[in-house]
Amino acid sequence: MKETAEQRSRIMRAVKGADTTPELAVRRLAHSMGYRFRLHRKDLPGKPDLTFPRLRKVIFVNGCFWHGHDCARGARVPVRNRDYWTQKVARNMERDRSAQSALQRLGWKSLVVWECEIKDQNRLQRTLRRFLGK
Numbered sequence: 001m002k003e004t005a006e007q008r009s010r011i012m013r014a015v016k017g018a019d020t021t022p023e024l025a026v027r028r029l030a031h032s033m034g035y036r037f038r039l040h041r042k043d044l045p046g047k048p049d050l051t052f053p054r055l056r057k058v059i060f061v062n063g064c065f066w067h068g069h070d071c072a073r074g075a076r077v078p079v080r081n082r083d084y085w086t087q088k089v090a091r092n093m094e095r096d097r098s099a100q101s102a103l104q105r106l107g108w109k110s111l112v113v114w115e116c117e118i119k120d121q122n123r124l125q126r127t128l129r130r131f132l133g134k
Helices: 005-013 021-032 082-105 115-119 121-132
Strands: 050-052 057-062 109-114
Touching: 021 050, 021 057, 021 115, 021 121, 057 082, 057 115, 057 121, 082 109, 109 115, 109 121, 115 121
Parallel strands: 057 109
Antiparallel strands: 050 057
């Protein structure tokens, strides 16, 4: 059964911007490793998902589709309204680059954790440990 434009629109509107399943997984892992952090600081460029103020480090947890990752999920382009989605993802990618540059100018280091990277918890733990320094 084909979905209507209204159904697709309703589905897309339901996608959350914060407290997503991948973000919660990264938060749980970082917390279990002993790290304490702040969430969604509005006073920093890009409103990072996790902020470690003492370390001056931030983590963004990005959805592969929404932020244009080069994995299989990120490379998909919806069949309908192709131009809109291509432009939207391109705008998201530019906004991400801009936020990371601004953070770097302010003396913050950032890490992007992609949705597809969360499946391998051991690898993710090593990445977090390397980035956060414990």
